[in-house]
Amino acid sequence: MDIQQIKAACSTCSLRELCLPLGLNHEEFESLDQLVKQRRKIKRGDYLHRTGLRFSSLYAIRNGFFKTYLLHEDGREQVTGFHMTGELLGLDAISSDVHTCNAIALEDSEVCEMPFAKLEEISRAVPVVMRNFHKIMSREIVRDHGVMLLLGNMNAEERLAVFLLNLSHRFAARGLSPNDFKLCMTREEIGAYLGLKLETISRTFSKFQEEGLMEVSNKHIQLLKLDALKKVVGNDTSCR
Numbered sequence: 001m002d003i004q005q006i007k008a009a010c011s012t013c014s015l016r017e018l019c020l021p022l023g024l025n026h027e028e029f030e031s032l033d034q035l036v037k038q039r040r041k042i043k044r045g046d047y048l049h050r051t052g053l054r055f056s057s058l059y060a061i062r063n064g065f066f067k068t069y070l071l072h073e074d075g076r077e078q079v080t081g082f083h084m085t086g087e088l089l090g091l092d093a094i095s096s097d098v099h100t101c102n103a104i105a106l107e108d109s110e111v112c113e114m115p116f117a118k119l120e121e122i123s124r125a126v127p128v129v130m131r132n133f134h135k136i137m138s139r140e141i142v143r144d145h146g147v148m149l150l151l152g153n154m155n156a157e158e159r160l161a162v163f164l165l166n167l168s169h170r171f172a173a174r175g176l177s178p179n180d181f182k183l184c185m186t187r188e189e190i191g192a193y194l195g196l197k198l199e200t201i202s203r204t205f206s207k208f209q210e211e212g213l214m215e216v217s218n219k220h221i222q223l224l225k226l227d228a229l230k231k232v233v234g235n236d237t238s239c240r
Contacts, residue, residue: 041110042066048089048103048111055093057113061085064109065184068092068101069192079193082106082167082185086174090116091137106184154233159194160204161232164214168223179223 039062042048048059048066066083080101083089089111093099123130143166154162172178183190191201208214213229215222223229 038113039110040113041108042105044105044107044109046105048105049093049099050102051099053099055090055097055099055116057115058088058090058119059103059111059113061087061089062110062112064111065106066103066109067106067185067189068103070101077189077192079185079189082193084170084174088136088140091140156194156196156200156204157207158233159196160190160201160208161229163190163194164221164223165226165229165233168226179226181221183219183221 040048040059042064051070061083063085065085066089067079068081068083068089069077069079071077083103089103090099092101094116119129119133123133167181167183168178171181185193187201187205188198190196191198194201196204205214205216208229209216211228213223213225215224
């Protein structure tokens with residue numbers, strides 16, 4: 001693959017931030033091409049990794065949607081995140097060398113597998129790659145922490161509004177509609193993420209529809225009044 005082909009492939013890849021903005025030369029692009037071991041198709045309901053599995057690779061979501069979650073001793077599921085095209089999975093295992101959560105596909109998906117040892121090797125030769133990877137990793141952490149900190153002091157309406165606005169912002173960052181999208185997760189899974197009961201989630205969805213903030217058809221969502229939805233949480237930019 002020559003440099004133009006690599007650039008073309010990367011232009012639609014979730015790994016583009018590791019290389020395209022950095023002005024790398026031909027040899028550096030070839031090194032990056034060696035980073036991706038393989039693309040893996042993950043069917044809806046299949047696991048990408050499980051808790052306790054030994055860590056070897058990071059995964060960039062090329063397309064699709066994933067849920068990460070933990071299981072409590074009593075069998076209850078605690079959803080720790082929803083991850084879409086353009087985001088990385090596996091960051092939880094870097095420090096301990098084992099995965100601390102389960103990752104399951106919510107729809108048919110595809111990931112690019114990046115052996116972490118290979119990433120470290122390439123980073124020694126092309127240090128700017130690791131610097132940019134650290135920026136990506138930091139952004140993921142800050143985003144997740146920002147959302148969770150907000151949820152701690154919010155009521156049900158505010159929590160659901162933050163959740164929807166966060167998804168809207170992430171879809172928009174990928175060139176997709178911020179107002180019209182599909183929810184791949186169930187309302188029960190949303191509740192497990194937001195710390196709310198299924199009945200509360202359903203009631204809040206209904207209230208937002210009655211107020212004209214959104215329309216819901218099965219899993220298809222239309223956000224009709226983004227500004228009004230932002231007012232529910234006081235326009236706090238942390239919801240992004």
